[in-house]
Amino acid sequence: MKKFIWNIRPIGLPLVLRYCKKCGKKAEFICSGQFRVNAQRKYLDIWLIYKCTKCDTTWNAAVYSRVSPQTLSTGLLERFYSNDERLARQYAVDFQFLKGNGAEALLPSYAVSGDIPVSGEMSEVEVQSEYPFPVKVSALVRDKLCLSQKDYQQLVAEGKIRDSSGRDMRKCRLKKGTVLIFE
Structure with a gap:
């Protein structure tokens, strides 16, 4: 059995829908890529800044x-102070973080890199995805293989494309990764 790796990489940061007081x-x-750190006596408040x-x-x-500043490592705190780009990106693509802040994240466009398996060969x-990414696996596979919805459904029904853990290929979402079997 041949093994392939597909890497999912978001292109840009997801836009967030929420009520704008001015509009x-x-x-x-959109994420500004900057943090705001505010000290209130012995405690800190840390925010990621977005702009309409x-x-x-x-x-x-x-x-x-x-x-409490003591609960955060010195390195992490310094990354907040210096507006670390990777840390800002990590929070900006975390859909659970955004949902917890009362915002609706829109799925950003993404690129799928990796070789395509040969048809008829197992x-x-x-x-794989570096960040939790709630895209449907069916959308990824259809985009990568240039399949119509009908063709994809037929391949899944025939068992030619399946998830190694037995998840429903029509409904499952990627999150951080999955393993697919092609026959």
């Missing part, structure tokens, strides 16, 4: 609220 309606916000794409109004997504494809 007076739901609007799209239409009017530049800011919204602060709470990363930590009333946390293959194992490990799909």
Whole structure:
């Protein structure tokens, strides 16, 4: 059995839908890549700053609220102070973090890199993502293999594409990764 690896990489950061006070309606916000750290006596508040794409109004997504500085490692705290790009990206693509802040994250466009298995040959494809990514596995496979919905459904029904853990291939989401079997 041949083994392949597909790497999923988001292109850009996801836009976030939430109510904008200045626009007076739901609007799209984009991550600024900057953190705000505010000290209140013995405690810190840390936010990731977002900006409305239409009017530049800011919204602060709470990363930590009333946390003791001693509970955070010195390195992590320094990354917040220096607006570390990788750390900002990590939070900006974390859909659970955004949901917890009352925002609806829109799925960003993404790229799938890796070789395509040969048709008729049994293959194992490990799909990997550096960040939790709630895209449907069916959408990934159809995009990568240039399949229509009908053709994809037929291959799944015939058992020619299946998830190694037995999840339903029509409904499952990627999250951090999965292993697919192609026959």
